[in-house]
Amino acid sequence: MTFGIGAAVLVGWTLGVDAMQRLALGSVHMLPITAVTFIIAAISLWMQRVTARDTGHQWLVARGLALLVLAIGLVTLMERVLGWNAGIDTLFFRDTLRRLPYQPIGRMATNTAFTFTLVGAALFLLDGQTRRVRFIAHWFSTLGIIIAVLALIGHLYGATAFFQMDAAAAMAVSTACAFFTLSVGILSARPNASWAGRIVSRTGTGMLARRLLLALTIVPVVLGWLYLLAREAQVVSREAGVAILVVVVMAIQLTVLLRAAAIVQRGERAQALALENAAAARDEAQQANRAKNDFLAVMSHELRTPLNAIIGYGSLLGDGIPDPVTAGQRRQIERIGVSARHLLALIDEVLTLSRLDLGRERITPTPIDVATLVEEAAAMMEPEARKKGLTLSLVLPVEAVSMVSDAGKLRQALVNLLGNAVKFTDRGEVCIRALAEQEGEEVVFEIEDSGIGIAPQHLPRVFDAFWQVDQAPTRRVGGTGLGLHVTRRLVRLLGGDVSARSVAGQGSCFTIRMSRAWWGVTEDAHDVERESTEAVAEVVS
Structure with a gap:
């Protein structure tokens, strides 16, 4: 989506379509250098969609593009702070940019440059060697989301301070949307290593977090916007509007709380039922195992008696009792004895194992x-x-x-x-x-x-x-x-x-x-x- 926003804006600048330069959102344009940087960042993120070092040269190229995004953000930030001109602002569509009121010509806003610095660093550190480095990358992305959301709320409520830090430049709505999607994409690329993993998780925690996310983020913003519309239309007084807003927010939060409690309760009931079923299954398995061991013990004892008789009578026959035997017969009798003793040893092993399983093996120190x-x-x-x-x-x-x-x-x-x-x-x-x-x-x-x-x-x-x-x-x-x-x-x-x-x-x-x-x-x-x-x-x- 970030790539699409940047590409659409560049097409707008190429064709000279004002609405496409703004994506028909607000009155602030996304500048060409901003659109190009978004495209570079999106490509870097796409190339890092799998774990680092699994893609060889592709991963190295992705890190190089991330460094380029970081460099563009830092250079522009230094231009704003120190007042010097590196010449990157007017690399694209210089003549067209001169007709716009942004000063210096073609230079992105300070908050835009700062956010590019954050997301560029996050892309570069996404697969850092240590956990601390990856932690920094995830929180840089989180700051990018916060800045983007503040800009969007500022545009929605008309709070200029939320999206404009410079006298003649501001973060466009389309720019804020692109930053939001890019930062979310960075977090989603490695969800298990960031707080985003708790939201996208398929566990009960993830499901509950996703259900609460809408009520705790979008709903308050919409209610605030409706309050401002009502005030502009003079439908309610300031005091009444604030009171209504508070009551509605309390009602929504209470509903969300009860809903969350119901979800947790269902999960606890399901867990309790699963534990009961597991206990019942374990008891059945133990009973079956005891029955098996009893059967083995009984059968082993029953087999020992005839085997001992075979071994005993074979020994007597080998000794020439009651009648002498030939050398060939003696060899056959010896083989019978070897096989019988081997089988008796196996039965003894099974008997010992069954006694151990049943807890009947006695110890005499x-x-x-x-x-x-x-x-x-x-x-x-x-x-x-x-x-x-x-x-x-x-x-x-x-x-x-x-x-x-x-x-x-x-x-x-x-x-x-x-x-x-x-x-x-x-x-x-x-x-x-x-x-x-x-x-x-x-x-x-x-x-x-x-x-x-x-x-x-x-x-x-x-x-x-x-x-x-x-x-x-x-x-x-x-x-x-x-x-x-x-x-x-x-x-x-x-x-x-x-x-x-x-x-x-x-x-x-x-x-x-x-x-x-x-x-x-x-x-x-x-x-x-x-x-x-x-x-x-x-x-x-």
């Missing part, structure tokens, strides 16, 4: 010798490591270190991490270390391997349930993706934490940190543990 605990966990995984040709090494504290915790659950966590390390390591070694840190107040367990490692983008998800680094159906390593998730929940249930660091292709290291002292975590700790599982696992990269 007892004194623990750290070295013995590590040796027991390593002994459970040593056969698997030996089958793959891996070295399973232990690094234990030189002096005896003891702690108080649930030995079974802590051992399960260590075995899970050791099993994971063995599973994803084809050659090299798996090492489990135990050491005391922070003046002996903490015990740290580290399980490090020389396996495939984990890519950095996957580290934040390694403790998520049912998630695996290799998600392909043809992945080389099986599993449900529950092992690390269950391990983390068990460790946190015991008052500790587990983290991971890894380099892809070089191996991984999982660290468990536990307090040596027992801080009173009881069987009710599942409430705290359940809250902690809502957070993202701390992953050390």
Whole structure:
């Protein structure tokens, strides 16, 4: 719109149409240099319609045009203040300008030059490096709006002081309109960084602000104009007119207030209803989750019985009871046992997870010798490591270190991490270390391997349930993706934490940190543990 106003005025000067030079608004003309500057400013704003530096050379050209607008405003302002002539006023239509009463010839008004300085600086600083610079740009634009509105009100009410600062020059109505649209455009270009963002926002705040804007800005101006018309026509006395104006303004403001209150009330009701629906949905989801966990627990127990029987009878058959078996039959029986034990381990993971979800995982704190605990966990995984040709090494504290915790659950966590390390390591070694840190107040367990490692983008998800680094159906390593998730929940249930660091292709290291002292975590700790599982696992990269 600013470009259109400037272009229309230039066409008016070219054709010599007086009405187009004023846009048929008021008696003051928009000067050619003013129209040209508006066109330059509009092009600069259009070229900055997207974020800075996203448009390369276009953004640099836009800033150059903004500097040109700023320079024109500053030079003209200096001409007015210092009384010297830079020659830019009569660059266009010099002979035509001589016939107009403006002095000096073709020079824009002081308030016009000052406003061009503001909007030129705002355009140049629109995408400043710091928040303070952008803040200055937005408030320069706001001042441009204020000056334009004052000029428009001055023309409407006949208040010359609002639009004229010089003896023979003033801000035209068309100029004030162009400044208003240009300044609003600058604010709208980056609405989220200025107060304009609150008005154009699609939130309830924005909707309320837009509804109040008309009543609080346009309506008072119109009422004041009507009052002046009534006074000129001598329809009402001064006192009666002022009284009527005050009453009408109060009535309108009261109406706006009640309307705003109704909007806020509807929003509060909608919010309350949404909260109720969310609470109901959450309760239903929790009930469904409890039902699911109960089902998993029951089914897992039912599956364990026949699986234990399969494992037991398979072991007897492998031992030649009741009749001897051939070597081929023994290999097949061993495969049956491996598959059954694998399935039993998966069922145990599901059982543990369901107990954790239901808060039924009991904690039995007892004194623990750290070295013995590590040796027991390593002994459970040593056969698997030996089958793959891996070295399973232990690094234990030189002096005896003891702690108080649930030995079974802590051992399960260590075995899970050791099993994971063995599973994803084809050659090299798996090492489990135990050491005391922070003046002996903490015990740290580290399980490090020389396996495939984990890519950095996957580290934040390694403790998520049912998630695996290799998600392909043809992945080389099986599993449900529950092992690390269950391990983390068990460790946190015991008052500790587990983290991971890894380099892809070089191996991984999982660290468990536990307090040596027992801080009173009881069987009710599942409430705290359940809250902690809502957070993202701390992953050390």
